[in-house]
Amino acid sequence: MPSANPLSDVPAASAPGSCLALRRVAIDTWRENVAYLHRDCAVYRAEGFQALSKIEVRANGRRILATLNVVDDDALVARDEIGLSTDAFAQLDVSEGHAILVAQAERPASIKALFRKLAGERLIQDEMHAIVRDIVEKRYSKIELTAFVVGCARDELDREEVYFLTQAMAASGQRLDWHEPLVVDKHCIGGIPGNRTSMLVVPIVAAHGLLCPKTSSRAITSPAGTADTMEVLAEVELALPRLQEIVRTHRGCLVWGGTAQLSPADDVLISVERPLSMDSPGQMVASILSKKLAAGSTHLLLDIPLGPSAKVRSMPEAQRLRRLFEYVARRLGLVLDVVITDGSQPIGRGIGPVLEARDAMRVLQCDPAAPTDLREKSLRLAGRMLEFHPDVRGGAGYAIARDILESGRALACMQAIVGAQGARAFDAAHPPVAALSFDVVAGSAGVVVAIDNLHIARIARLAGAPAVQVAGVDLRCKLGDRVAPDTPLYRVYANFPADLEFARQACAKSSGYQIGAAVPPGEALEQS
């Protein structure tokens, strides 16, 4: 049926002639484009845009969508101006004063696919790609992003859809190619404070000759990411050519992945997943595997910690997650090995960039004060990664890894990488310490029977980590340790009074430790 011819020519009204002048509003709106329009704007009526509360801003052949904020202060934005938040301003890539056209925001083209998902339907490959493209191009508002994340949570995505999503996210940014058949990587799904095994695994496997170009994230909700910890020792924000040269020379690196624009959709999605503490299996798989695929990995060792305050809390859940990872990895042509590890408490002693760097360096230096759990876990993971190599027999990896560590070859490799990336002064025997601190003590006698990963991480975060490198928590007791009422459980370090007070308040609510009855010597301790 033909649509009626819409326009008669008769009473033509003049098109809106005037533009607005662009103004940079120095507000960081955290990955959301915001436009500031005066309520009495000379050209557009702010009220008219309120239905969607989003507008399209055009200049320089570019179009961006922005959430509309209405301004009642001429000093902020004048009547003939339009303001853009710093991020949005940068995307238009024109200078202040540039002529700007404003249009009603059309919904992003993929919104129909989003609505189909919200209605419980299954998305096909093209739809998933269209959604991810619109997300990367910042055409989704926070509200639409949240709807997508919630709509894909739980078991709303089947494994085929998770594969489509992963593929679309990997395709959304740059993709590295190392021109070698074996490019190994390891990744932990997170949630365990102090778990800095990459700092050990990378030099071990690189020392053996495996190519291990490790790109890591900075902390999002945790007190330190591998990139934050490595930054204590060396530069981590390297240009791609420099990075490639280092990897060619030393077979490994430990850098921040952000500069390479790997799976940029992930960074946008995180901005809503984070405040919601949403980490559904589908999103976790897509987030991790898309980054690895984009980084050019061919073989991945995945660490899934299991414990009462870890991300995964039961073995059936861990196995379900493992199978989803394996399915999607196989579809992507990625070789995947999954290890399910003990996530019942933090790994090592230090939590926070400097304290974690100290622990990692002590392991590399074979210092007797090094935390044995960090050492053992790293050797186990490095051993499994070594077995990706066709010449390494199954089961032989651990001994090779231990030899590499104990011979000092891992330390030498780490020193070479640190030097190549741009070393920073750091002495693991005398790490810098924050100005303020307090101890948290056991309060009663007994045995440590539980440590809450989430709460300990929160305390370290409140104390200032990772933004303040020297801030964090240093554990004195771990599971199974006997304590008296005045035994210090851990020390909290902070540089700023406000941070120390925030951490102190959190400790006052709960220490994060549970002290149980002392078990008679020789009897096994049952974990709660």
Added chain:
Amino acid sequence: MPSANPLSDVPAASAPGSCLALRRVAIDTWRENVAYLHRDCAVYRAEGFQALSKIEVRANGRRILATLNVVDDDALVARDEIGLSTDAFAQLDVSEGHAILVAQAERPASIKALFRKLAGERLIQDEMHAIVRDIVEKRYSKIELTAFVVGCARDELDREEVYFLTQAMAASGQRLDWHEPLVVDKHCIGGIPGNRTSMLVVPIVAAHGLLCPKTSSRAITSPAGTADTMEVLAEVELALPRLQEIVRTHRGCLVWGGTAQLSPADDVLISVERPLSMDSPGQMVASILSKKLAAGSTHLLLDIPLGPSAKVRSMPEAQRLRRLFEYVARRLGLVLDVVITDGSQPIGRGIGPVLEARDAMRVLQCDPAAPTDLREKSLRLAGRMLEFHPDVRGGAGYAIARDILESGRALACMQAIVGAQGARAFDAAHPPVAALSFDVVAGSAGVVVAIDNLHIARIARLAGAPAVQVAGVDLRCKLGDRVAPDTPLYRVYANFPADLEFARQACAKSSGYQIGAAVPPGEALEQS
């Protein structure tokens, strides 16, 4: 198992002594609290708050939660200041310069219930009340609100949960009591442009003596709400005592419900439902019935329009929605009568406040130019409402309503209400007209076989309605009308060039009309 005593007294650090000075930032962030903190704030590190991107702001014994925006401009917010968006500023109720404490935002207490819902679990009454309370107190960010709305969409709420939600929303604000056993109201679920039956139904039933204190909303995504249209004739924002006096005297009123703070949670939820076009059955029922309950209604007539571009598009869907409304109404002790009406095209001719007021007044004046569909639908609805009265026989309502209209008693009642609310000059025979206009013509010969409610509403909205009272669309043809290629389908009115251009572009994409082959006379027209 006892939690360990958290704090040793030993190395006490000084508490953060200094406060920040409050500043009002004249930015309207549309129902979201936003706090502006300088990146180099003297007291708090903005970075430290980024995990949740939300902070708690305290002053004057009050605490509000606000999304954090980081500012890099001393002129906007200085290093010893904290800025609050206009809405957030008003909530604290202190003046600029007041000393402000900032704390890490704790998640709202009800967030666990929200997470349970997102995990697919069923919420109990207390949980739903806790969520709604936190929403009203603006403790939910846009992201959390969206998660709640999406998590409750589709069939995620069972009917018991919808009842809990409705009850909680009604309890979240003021509740009116008219001290009469029969307080009637009508409501349409919306989606049909021009459907201003309340303007006729209220004076008819009030003229018969039924108590009908009609509180209406303003348009949210439509080109006019009843409150917007009534505002053409009279004041609609009345203080509660004045409103009660008018209702006592005239048995009816037509006012904006916003001043009375009825079900304020609804207004907050709408701020995310609107941009998502989410209108799930559960939310619709809770939104409508909570407002009616809070407004003190005892009997409600509900209009569910059915049509290919209406909110409800199939009879089974309409029946399912009817049953949900009936179940929840019964639990609430509200007498409910549901009518499923023809929603295949706009009602009346005018779309936009002035044009709709013109149509309604012409019906009341028994003007031969009055749109017959608006008249007939209003009489049918008024008749059903009159039958709420125990003395009116089933089926007798329509004739009574018609008598009241034709005798001029409805017009007299409307004039009395308009006078009492504060009349504004308006002449339905010569309504004011917008400065700019253009016609949309049929383009081909045939018969009008479909009119897209959504698209026509969008055009009227783009033209400036309801903010510009005289803007909108005036229909010249309705379903079944025969047209030649140059027959005007409708005229678009706007006051501002930019608005006219936005509307023109929308018309250029599609007129919203479908013209089909002319059917031989006498043959029934099948609706598409």
